[in-house]
Amino acid sequence: MAISTLDGQKIWQRRDRDVQLKIWAMWLVGTAIFMWCWQQISEATTWAFFWDAPRIAADIGGRAMPPRWSYMDKLWSPLWDTLNIATLGTVMALMMAVPVAFMAARNTTPSALFVRPIALLIIVSSRSINSLIWALLLVKILGPGVFAGLIAISIRSIGFCAKLLYEAIEEIDESQVEAITATGASRWQVMAYGIVPQIMPAFAGIAVFRWDINLRESTVLGLVGAGGIGLQLQGSLNTLAWPQVSLILLVILLAVVVSEWVSAKVRGAII
Amino acid sequence: MSAALDARLGQPWKKPPLISSPALRWTLLVGSVIYLILAMNSIDVNWSRVYRGLDRGWQFVVAFANPDFTSRAAEIKDGMIESAVMALTSTVVGIAISIPIGLGAARNISILPVYLVCRSIVAVSRALNEIVVAILLVAIFGFGPLAGFLTLSFATIGFLSKLLAEEIEDMDKVQAEAVRATGASWLQRYVFGIHPQVVPRLIGLSIYRLDINFRESAVLGIVGAGGIGATLNTAFDRYEFDTAAAILLVIIAVVMVLEYLSGIIRARVQ
Amino acid sequence: MLRLDKLTKVYKTGDKALNAVDLEVPKGQVLALIGPSGAGKSTLIRCINRLVEPTSGTVQLGDVELTGLGLGxxxxxxxxxxxxxxxxxxxxxxxxxENVLSGRLGYVxxxxxxxRKFPQSDVDEAFRLLDRVGLVEMAxxxxDELSGGQRQRVGIxxxxxxxxxVLLVDEPTASLDPKTSRQIMRLIVELCEERKLAAIVNIHDVALAQMFVSRIVGLKLGTMVFDGAPADLTEEVLTRIYGDEDWSETIQKVDDDDEVDAA
Structure with missing residues (x-):
């Protein structure tokens, strides 16, 4: 906020001139960067395809309708695999995330100098790489199939779960821990009585939340050969079997909606 | 000594169960055990294949120790620039479109038909996985970053509009009403009553979304929608683990820098 | 029973919380520790069971020197x-x-x-104690469903x-209303008498302390400035502990009116 004097009259402005100029300059630079970026995309695009897009979309849409309902018979098994990848992946991730979280939380870490950085490194590297990339890698190592997808999902989830969990651990009420310590309880007993009960609600919430995300992610893992319904999607896309593609997309959408509903219900019941 | 104590003394004590109805408790317990057994059995692991693969896994670990940035430096550079470009443009366009949709999806300032339309846009955008959207858009618009850009913009709209709408729904009503009481028009009401309250949060969310968009742009290439993902996919296909490791390290580095920056910026605006 | 010898605590920040405190509490004596906030009352109590590690000095419980002990x-x-x-x-x-039984963790x-498979004797004892404080139905x-006074009884x-x-009691009544405060204080003192326990009670309510305990120790900036019977707690002493203020109201004997609904 500033007041300047013009022709002997005081004028109120929200910002003084320098700040205003800086803001304009930032906008200018921002716009220039955006235009440059846009040009990059534009150069890499065949615009003829773009203008043709409505026709192609209508064409694909026409072919995809109606979905080939009879294909559903072949989808039950991959759907079951997808569910298993998501659920078991979440369970495995949680089992590994708990120790990592305890090592990463400032108030429970055995050593803030050595153990904590390692735990944080595990969390960061697991979090910054998408599960599809993990799957890509694991398919090369473990061979295509559900197992690679399962491991990919759990590796990706460790960081996410451990991060939320260690934040929950750092927020606990220390006086309850102190009280249990004062009774002469051992380190593990303090953990079981003083800390665990306090983080249980957070733990349950994180588990359900991540399960929901994992179900979404495991629907596409098949695209790189890591099992689940994505495998059928990839096959149908490769053979341009659009009625099957539309059915699969419909099933995926339905699965996502159901999982969201389930996780909302469970979360409501816990909290 | 009271009667209640008399009844309790000498009796074993058990922690009251979490679920009080025994029937429900056992159904859930037995059900989940059966499910876990079935699920684990359905995952058949080809151990001999895994064993052979361990060698490759070890190669990958070794590759991480000395990643190869040089032999495909040009591809990596182009891919990273394309990813960054896609992330940036899609975030900007996504924000621009999210603001009106977010306003429309906030129950307290929108009219019912607009609310319903905006909410369904949000719902569709959130329900569709980015990869699936990318596949469709690649089929329609052809290979390249345009499809990726559109995918990420679409995803950004769902993400930002929803959070923005929620933010507006539980913001301080008194402030907005104070402005309305001055006889301001709808636009003025937005600019003076709602905008100042929501902007800091919006900036924070936008930066967070830029972070997400960059990560996502790294995978869209796998389905042909441009970005570093295509380079990565090629590296894996050729078993060039040292190049793949280099790319992954670059991605991790950029993500960490972005996360750090977003932390600073969010701390400054809030 | 409990003996502190030149107990000193200096925090990392350089704050001297305790300054060579000497104190001896015989068996069965309930002692009130008073002093303004920041005087080091909480630190003193926590240095005894080493929730806070003392910087120097010794603490002896019976014939065991606590300050030299290893973790086990x-x-x-x-x-x-x-x-x-x-x-x-x-x-x-x-x-x-579970909260009551958690007191047995050191034995199990x-x-x-x-x-949660505690020995039957522990379970029985837990019920007896809950019955003694009138909470057996709440077991x-x-x-978090209990009221403040009920929670403090579970804590007891x-x-x-x-x-x-020995009982170490840190501001037992700070978050309770006046009436419940008195009930809780009375309960603590009665139980100490029944079991011949020594106790150190941190308390900021001087009147409450005078009402229930036989010995009062005043702490100011980590140093002991008073040690005597409640009757010796004159205005002059209070000024020494807390600083200048009109103390006549504080020392006035409080009517003991809630004898009936005492816990």
Whole structure:
């Protein structure tokens, strides 16, 4: 906020001139960067395809309708695999995330100098790489199939779960821990009585939340050969079997909606 | 000594169960055990294949120790620039479109038909996985970053509009009403009553979304929608683990820098 | 019973919380520790069971020197010191019974305690204590369903089931209303008498302290400035501890009107 004097009259402005100029300059630079970026995309695009897009979309849409309902018979098994990848992946991730979280939380870490950085490194590297990339890698190592997808999902989830969990651990009420310590309880007993009960609600919430995300992610893992319904999607896309593609997309959408509903219900019941 | 104590003394004590109805408790317990057994059995692991693969896994670990940035430096550079470009443009366009949709999806300032339309846009955008959207858009618009850009913009709209709408729904009503009481028009009401309250949060969310968009742009290439993902996919296909490791390290580095920056910026605006 | 010798605590920040405190509490004596906030009352109590590590000086419980003990030995001795907290410090998501039984953790192995399989004698003792404080019906309620006074009673049970020889009590009434405060104080004093326990009670309410205890110690900026009977607590002494103020109202004997509904 500033007041300047013009022709002997005081004028109120929200910002003084320098700040205003800086803001304009930032906008200018921002716009220039955006235009440059846009040009990059534009150069890499065949615009003829773009203008043709409505026709192609209508064409694909026409072919995809109606979905080939009879294909559903072949989808039950991959759907079951997808569910298993998501659920078991979440369970495995949680089992590994708990120790990592305890090592990463400032108030429970055995050593803030050595153990904590390692735990944080595990969390960061697991979090910054998408599960599809993990799957890509694991398919090369473990061979295509559900197992690679399962491991990919759990590796990706460790960081996410451990991060939320260690934040929950750092927020606990220390006086309850102190009280249990004062009774002469051992380190593990303090953990079981003083800390665990306090983080249980957070733990349950994180588990359900991540399960929901994992179900979404495991629907596409098949695209790189890591099992689940994505495998059928990839096959149908490769053979341009659009009625099957539309059915699969419909099933995926339905699965996502159901999982969201389930996780909302469970979360409501816990909290 | 009271009667209640008399009844309790000498009796074993058990922690009251979490679920009080025994029937429900056992159904859930037995059900989940059966499910876990079935699920684990359905995952058949080809151990001999895994064993052979361990060698490759070890190669990958070794590759991480000395990643190869040089032999495909040009591809990596182009891919990273394309990813960054896609992330940036899609975030900007996504924000621009999210603001009106977010306003429309906030129950307290929108009219019912607009609310319903905006909410369904949000719902569709959130329900569709980015990869699936990318596949469709690649089929329609052809290979390249345009499809990726559109995918990420679409995803950004769902993400930002929803959070923005929620933010507006539980913001301080008194402030907005104070402005309305001055006889301001709808636009003025937005600019003076709602905008100042929501902007800091919006900036924070936008930066967070830029972070997400960059990560996502790294995978869209796998389905042909441009970005570093295509380079990565090629590296894996050729078993060039040292190049793949280099790319992954670059991605991790950029993500960490972005996360750090977003932390600073969010701390400054809030 | 309990002897502090030149007990000193300097925090990392350089704050001297305790300055060579010498104190001896004989068996069965309830001692009130008064002083303004920041005087080091909480630190003193926590230095005794080493929740806060003292910088120098010694603490002796019976003939064991606590300050020299290793982790295992310290845990054993902690069982002999029951502690009662300001904000009750119950584990809120556990049941009343679990909270009481958690006082036995030092006596029970990890798996037994993890599976809640405490010895029958512990369970019986827990019920007896709950009955003594009038909460036996609440045993299976979750701790966060209780009122403040009820929670503090559970806290007292947790400390007593340790079968301690000393009670360390940190502002037991700070978050309670005046009437409940008195009931809780009376309960603590009665239980100490029944069990011949020594106790150190941190308390900021001088009138309440005078009403219930036989010995008062005043602490100011980590140094002991008064040690005597409640009757000796004159205006002049209070000024020495707390600074200048009109004390006539504070020292006035409070009418003991709630004898009937005492816990």
């Amino acid at each position: 030995g310290l845990r054993k001795e902690r069982r002999r010191m029951g502690m009662i907290f300001q904000e009750y410090a119950l584990v809120e998501r556990l049941t009343v019974m 192995g990890f798996w037994r305690s993890f599976l 299976d309620k979750r701790a 049970c947790r400390a007593l089931i340790q079968n301690p020889s």
